Amino acid sequence: MARTQGSHSDITGPRIRKAALRLFAQQGYAAVSMRQIAAEVGVQAGALYNYTPDKQSLLYRLMNDHMQDLLSTYAKLERPATALEALHQFVGFHIRFHLERPDEVFIAYMELRNLTPENFGEIEALRRAYEDSLEQILKDGQEVGAFLVADTKMATLAVIAMLNGVMTWYRAGGRLSLDEVEQVYWDMVRRSVTA
């Protein structure tokens, strides 16, 4: 697996990020060394610095890529006609998108405290933008009488927290299929925001 000197490599960058992603998710940012990441790629530690200015930027890049992916993927969806359908779409999208990226998700909110303040601010803004898209659904539904919640902000956070819980226990091939899980959570979410 050892790479040879001088070989061009447009793929070393992605491989470094993939290795870092896996290791950060598995052991935590602080517990993973640059040498570990380099070893996983089959390269010496010094070589990493051709692709990232430092360890911190590597973490930030992973989080930022993930959040951009989340936002742009959601933005591309066709908006349903009713608020109830929009909420249903959000629930399904959220569960599936996140279950497909367990490592990214894990890092995205376990390693927030390891970001510098500026980096943290940027990631936080993206997260809030995503939450806002859910809150907008709840607000719209509330206006037309489809939903009944005491506070749309709290309801937003409650729904997302509930959905995020899925990532902590769901494993493909377990007792329940993804469709079943999605159905059950949709039932609970729907009931929690309707009269």
Next chain:
Amino acid sequence: MARTQGSHSDITGPRIRKAALRLFAQQGYAAVSMRQIAAEVGVQAGALYNYTPDKQSLLYRLMNDHMQDLLSTYAKLERPATALEALHQFVGFHIRFHLERPDEVFIAYMELRNLTPENFGEIEALRRAYEDSLEQILKDGQEVGAFLVADTKMATLAVIAMLNGVMTWYRAGGRLSLDEVEQVYWDMVRRSVTA
């Protein structure tokens, strides 16, 4: 703040745990050094080893104390007569107990992966015991027709995840009082498990 040699100290142990708790919660287990903890207590690093065999045991002790506290405090509550009231009690207890111990809560599920396998197993068992007490409420209520959930296990995890979300944003003195928060979450939980 520097302690003098030879001085007896039944309070150094607790002070070490308190300092470790705060630092682990703030920066993460892997990112905190024994020397940092010692400095916070006003002692040299070597002195810590009069109170813990190693860093890992310090983490385990913090988590174990917290879970024992959680379980025994909940066990002391008087059980309400109906399932609905029992659930209401659980929601209120969970929110208040955890909001009073933000550092312990943060550690208890951010640092699970830094436990040795045996230690992890023990903490996990305690966590499951707590979850089981909620699932029992849901099962009982389901039997007598007070609740209607597709799967009590999933509903248990969903409810706890939703409640845990409160810890990530609630701050005393904010827009909403603790009573209001509790009321809103109780409304959502109740609706999510009733027809």
Next chain:
DNA sequence: ACCGTATATGAACGGATGTTCAGATAGAAC
């Protein structure tokens, strides 16, 4: 007043850390 012991110091251990950089190398361009 003195002793015994619990408690703390401070130096030391081997090893790991993030990062830098001069030098080596291999593929691309001509």
Next chain:
DNA sequence: GTTCTATCTGAACATCCGTTCATATACGGT
């Protein structure tokens, strides 16, 4: 086939890590 340059190596840097231990100290018991 030579040159150029992006890429990687390997060693070095200063610093930190968890843990151990001989030594010093001050309090509790007598």
